[in-house]
Amino acid sequence: MYDAGKIIIGLVIFVVFLTFAFWMDAGKAVPPPKPKLNTPVIMKMPKAERKCVESKEFMRTEHMQLLDTWRNEALREGNTEYINTNGKMYIVSLQNTCMKCHSNKKDFCDKCHDYAGVKPYCWRCHFVKGQMKNWE
Ligand code: HEC
Ligand code: HEC
Ligand code: HEC
Numbered sequence: 001m002y003d004a005g006k007i008i009i010g011l012v013i014f015v016v017f018l019t020f021a022f023w024m025d026a027g028k029a030v031p032p033p034k035p036k037l038n039t040p041v042i043m044k045m046p047k048a049e050r051k052c053v054e055s056k057e058f059m060r061t062e063h064m065q066l067l068d069t070w071r072n073e074a075l076r077e078g079n080t081e082y083i084n085t086n087g088k089m090y091i092v093s094l095q096n097t098c099m100k101c102h103s104n105k106k107d108f109c110d111k112c113h114d115y116a117g118v119k120p121y122c123w124r125c126h127f128v129k130g131q132m133k134n135w136e
Contacts, residue, residue, distance in 0.1 A: 033115050036107040041100055053082065053090050053097070064120075067094060099128050 042050060052059045054066070070092045073079040082090045091097050102108045105128045113119060 030115070033111040035112055036104055039101060039103045039108075041103065052101075053084050053088075055085075067098075067122075070094070094122065094126050095128070099126075103128065 037050070054062070059066075070082065073082075074092045080092045082092050084090065099105065
């Protein structure tokens with residue numbers, strides 16, 4: 001009546017089919033992208049001063065919180081200056097500060113976000129210089 005072998009093979013195919021998307025992801029094995037830092041503004045900085053507003057390690061893990069703080073400070077407190085841990089002052093602005101140095105949004109922010117699977121919605125309203133509009 002039953003052909004156990006066929007049923008098992010059928011089940012295996014079924015399970016592989018169900019988890020196909022997962023295997024495809026696992027098979028990707030794409031190394032994390034190396035965010036490109038070779039923008040004109042960054043290249044113009046003396047090598048020893050090629051720094052972000054905070055340390056690279058901090059920026060890597062905390063830039064979303066920092067941006068959130070910046071936005072709240074700017075909009076709620078009207079505070080448009082940010083003093084970093086080394087006492088250096090930056091103007092609180094996504095477009096005019098972050099994106100002035102990181103003008104290569106596609107090779108920097110986007111690349112990393114695509115890899116991490118996040119899609120910040122900021123670009124519906126904020127622009128990157130040189131791009132007329134940027135509907136994500
Ligand atoms: C619905 C439109 C909209 C979206 C979406 C949006 N913003 Fe804004 N944001 C604004 C407006 C309007 C201002 C006020 C601009 C000004 O005062 O010049 C502002 C101001 C800011 C400021 C402070 C001033 C400046 O020029 O940067 C920061 C920082 C900021 N937003 C970050 C973000 C981040 C990060 C995101 C995504 C997580 C985001 N915004 C999404 C509309 C938006
Ligand atoms: C004055 C130019 C400048 C400004 C302004 C700037 N950055 Fe950076 N950013 C850099 C440089 C240079 C590095 C690499 C730092 C290093 O290698 O030590 C960097 C690194 C980073 C990193 C880590 C990249 C990695 O390799 O993991 C993130 C994330 C980042 N920046 C986001 C931001 C955000 C968000 C803002 C605005 C709040 C901002 N940056 C403002 C120049 C800048
Ligand atoms: C080194 C990789 C990397 C780079 C470069 C990077 N990001 Fe991110 N970003 C992330 C990761 C990972 C998250 C999600 C973190 C989380 O969910 O806790 C994130 C989240 C965010 C968020 C919050 C989005 C949300 O929906 O919560 C904002 C805003 C943001 N990034 C802005 C930027 C901007 C602007 C740049 C370019 C100047 C940038 N990021 C560059 C890795 C990066």
